Amino acid sequence: MLKKIKSVKFLVVLFILLMIGFLIWQSSKPKAEQPQYITEAVTTGDLESTVLATGTLSASKMLSVGAQVSGQVKHMYVHLGDQVKTGQVIAKIDSETQENTLQNTAANIRSLQAQRLQQDAKLHEATLEYNRQKAMLAQNATPRSSFEAAEANYKTASAQIKVLDAQIEQARLSESTARTNVGYTRIVAPIDGTVVAIVTDEGQTVNSNQTTPTIVKLAQLGEMTVKAQVSEADVMKIEKGQKVYFTTLGDDQKRYATLRQIEPAPDSIASDSSSTNTAVYYNALFDVPNSDGKLRINMTAQVYIVLNAAKDAILVPSSALSSSKVVLSANGMASANLQTTSPQTRKLDLNEAQKTLLKEGKASLNTVRVYNGGDVYSQQVLFGINNRVNAQVLAGLTEGQQVVIADSNDASAATAKSNNSRKRSGPPPMGM
Structure with a gap:
């Protein structure tokens, strides 16, 4: 009987110890933290989608003025940078x-x-x-x-x-x-222009029997031509008549023009180069006034060819968009990959005009996470222009709403912060 009582006491003590251990473990167990969200407000502003290219400036018209007879250059009547008129004597050969x-x-x-x-x-x-x-x-x-x-x-x-x-x-x-x-011993200017180069100095002998020697080079600098090199990945996006603007390395002022021509073949065709290891670029040409004379020959231009633009558009950071687009099915219903659209996703009812934009490829349907006072839900949104920094909202969001661009469980949170900083400093164009 005594042994039985001792066994019961032992079990009671063991139970109490187990309960105490369980309570201690429960109290020391880390609590699940709610994720912290990085959000950005839906705003209103201007948006454009562009192709970026590097260009070189040249004179709208430039001529090499040469000698058609042989002899010694006795006199040079112009200096570098001089303005000359048609028929003005430039040099005199013996x-x-x-x-x-x-x-x-x-x-x-x-x-x-x-x-x-x-x-x-x-x-x-x-x-x-x-x-x-x-x-x-x-x-x-x-x-x-x-x-x-x-x-x-x-x-x-x-x-x-x-x-x-x-x-x-x-x-x-x-x-x-x-x-x-x-x-011919009197070298005269064939056009009005500026002396941009003096190739032959006074006292030098020229020989026209082999090649026509150049005395000076004249250029008309009142209008400049920009030759922008567009990669083969972007050349099919651009066309004659599109708006374009550019800046130079020494001046951030934007100068606007209209695309005049897209050359049908790259420069390499002139040398019959057929190397497949070299990137292929096509020249896009446009002209720009140079009344202030600040633009000079061979300057480097950062060229932006505008594909699409929107004024006072509703904007959302591109990083807020889901990684997979929602597509429009044959019956006109919006659908998406199950991994990107949860049952809690708020669907967007599209009208016929919006469905037409989708079918024509002028809009896309995607999902974003909307932050609403601690509650987060997925929302289908119709987007227009997307330059990979900001996207134009056509339907589904209003200005002032907060969208989630990352959360504490997202490995891309740091990237989202970086993209957010880039957005404030100005969006880079497409084609970079």
Whole structure:
């Protein structure tokens, strides 16, 4: 009996110890913490989707002014940066050789003209003899041989006149060429423009027999052309007539223009390069006024080609969007991957116009998490422009609502904070 009582006491004590241990374990067990949310307010602002490209500035028109005759450059009448007018003398080449040639051709013409006068006299004499012999032959007063000799002399004199006339004409052409070559020793501006380069210095000898030597380069800088290199991944998104703006490395001022042309082939086609290891870029061209003269040749431009833009749009951070888009099924109902749309997702009723935007690819349907006073729920949202920093809300959210971009259980919380900072500093364009 005593042993039985001791066993009961032992069990009671063991039970009490187990209960105490359980209570201690329960009190020391870490409590499940509610996740902390990183949120961002739905705002209103301007939004654009752009293609980013690097461009180079060039003059709208630039010419290399060269020498068409050989000789020493005796005088240079312009300096780098000078403004010149059409016909203004830029340089003077030593013209002694050309002037001597001109004088020789003039003397040759005078010599041929003197020979023609002499031949005119011979022709006149031969004509008289021919007519006399012809009349006498008609009266049988002279032998036929004398008539035929007179006739031959007459025709020879006439032919010699034609030869001399041809030689005089040829000499006059030579004189015209020589006079033109003398004119070529005066290098004149073919267009109004600015001297952007002086290639040949005063005193230097140029030789035009091999290649046309360049004396100066003239450019019209009142309007500049920007040649932007667009990657092959973006070139199909752009088209002629789209709005474009750019900045230069030394000036943050935005200058606006319209896309004029997209070249059909890359620059590498000129060298027949077919390397597949080189990135392919296509040139997009547009013109911009340069009335202030701040834009210069070969400046580097950061070019933004605007694909879409919206004013006073409702904006939400792109990081708030679900990783998978909601798609529109054949019956017009919105559906999505079960992993991204929970049963608690608040569905969005789309009207016919919104469904048309979806079908045409001008809008997308996605989900975001909305924070509402401690309660978080998923909401379907119709989006328009999305430049990967902000997205345009077409339906599903209103300004002032708080959307979750990350939470304490999300490994991307730090990234969300970084994206949030980037958004405040200004969105980067698409195509980066």
